[in-house]
Amino acid sequence: MPVFRGIQKRAWNAGLKTNVNENLEKIVGENFTFMKLFDRISLKNKKWLLFGMLALAVILLALSLYIAQGSGQKYQVTTYSMGSYVQQTLYGPEREETAQKAANQVALLEDLISWRVENSDIQRLNAQAGKDFISLDPATQKILETSLSVCEASDGAFDITIAPLSQLWRFDDSPHLPKDALIQNLLPRIDYHNLSLLEDGTASLKESATALDLGAVGKGAACNAVLDVYRESKISRAVVAVGGSVGVYGKKLFGEPWEIALRDPNGAGSIGIFQIKSGFLSTSGSYEKTFTDETTGKTYHHILDPQTGYPAGSGLVSVSVWSQDGALSDALSTACFVLGTERSLPLLEQFDAQALFITEDNQIYLTRGLEKNFRLNSPSYRLAGIL
Ligand code: ADP
Ligand code: MG
DSSP states (O other): OHHHHHHHHHHHHHHHHHHHHHHHHHHHHHHHHHHHHHHHSOHHHHHHHHHHHHHHHHHHHHHHHHHHHTGGGEEEEEEEETTEEEEEEEESTTHHHHHHHHHHHHHHHHHHHOTTSTTOHHHHHHHTTTSOOEEOOHHHHHHHHHHHHHHHHTTTSSOGGGHHHHHHHTTTTSOOOOOHHHHHHHGGGOOGGGEEEOTTSEEEESSTTOOOOOTTTHHHHHHHHHHHHHHTSSOSEEEEEETTEEEEESOOTTOOOEEEEEEOTTSSSEEEEEEESSEEEEEEETTSSEEEOTTTOOEEESOBOTTTSSBOOSSEEEEEEEESSHHHHHHHHHHHHHHOHHHHHHHHHHTTOEEEEEETTSEEEEOGGGGGGEEEOOTTSEEEEEO
8 A cells, every 4th residue: 555655646746747848838938928028019018018017016015904994803992981882993913802901091090080989089070079189180180170271261151160060960860950059059159269279189179169160171081191192002904982982093004084973953863074184073062961841841950051050052962172181172062062163263273273063953063174174074064154
């Protein structure tokens, strides 16, 4: 048997050799004909042919890189923090670990800035109102600084000392129309001037009856925290959404923008697409948390006007704000909702931000910087103008 196997092997090798030789001849022969053909082509056409082949090679290389960067390496995960879904889509190396780290950072941030969380910075600050200064985590301090700058610039339309009022309306667990006398009683307590932030990282609330609620800035700040994790990681690009705030990271291969759908304020689905290449987009809408009171027959929403103590009625149903900073985009979207279209413009300019406004009568207004970055695809709305 071994001898037989040896013979068989030799015969097979010999066969292979002949086949290889024949094939080689064929190839050389083919090349020969190709060379002849090539010789017959004029110099000008040769240049074009070479250029075409080169272009094809480049396209093929780019295409394979694009595919390698694309869906095969995508990781999507949804977690829950700050009373919202945290949705991440990541591409590139170590995407699962990075997503996990980012989700943990959002949970840690919630433990610092939620007034509901036992012993959080904000709960301690609220508990010490009218008493002591307390020291803050640098992350809390930064969010408070950003928030205060929007409180000041919006002249109190955005006010993080809204807590006594937001806790009275209780939009999160048992929304109801409070007695007007109670609202009037709490109104004087809503004043961001009560918050003192010192450079040494300590803060205090001057009046005992005041308290902070960072509900209008927390989700955008969470997007900042997630992007900080992405920057320290190996991933190539990603997008994160925390509730109504979205942050994008990294570039697509050909520099195409990220596409973010804008929710229909009057129904399910989306009414258009934002195309952004960097930064953050936050949307505040009167449709988010609502209830209808049986006696008045009116519907109330959760974005409050600190001047009146009632839901803001500036004629808008939704405002989306783009900014290079997540916390800013979130704070500004709430501020602009309270201020209305016209009064928002100087505020947006001051922070180098852009916005899209939807009015109660389905008209859409955009600031100039977003003009080419939004595509409306619903016949129920009208692009009414650039501001
Ligand atoms: P969402 O929380 O749905 O993303 P916003 O970012 O607009 O919407 O924040 C609304 C939340 O912010 C409210 O639930 C409340 O906690 C708080 N808030 C309401 N009105 C104001 C206001 N004028 N200024 C600051 N915070 C506010
Ligand atoms: Mg907001």
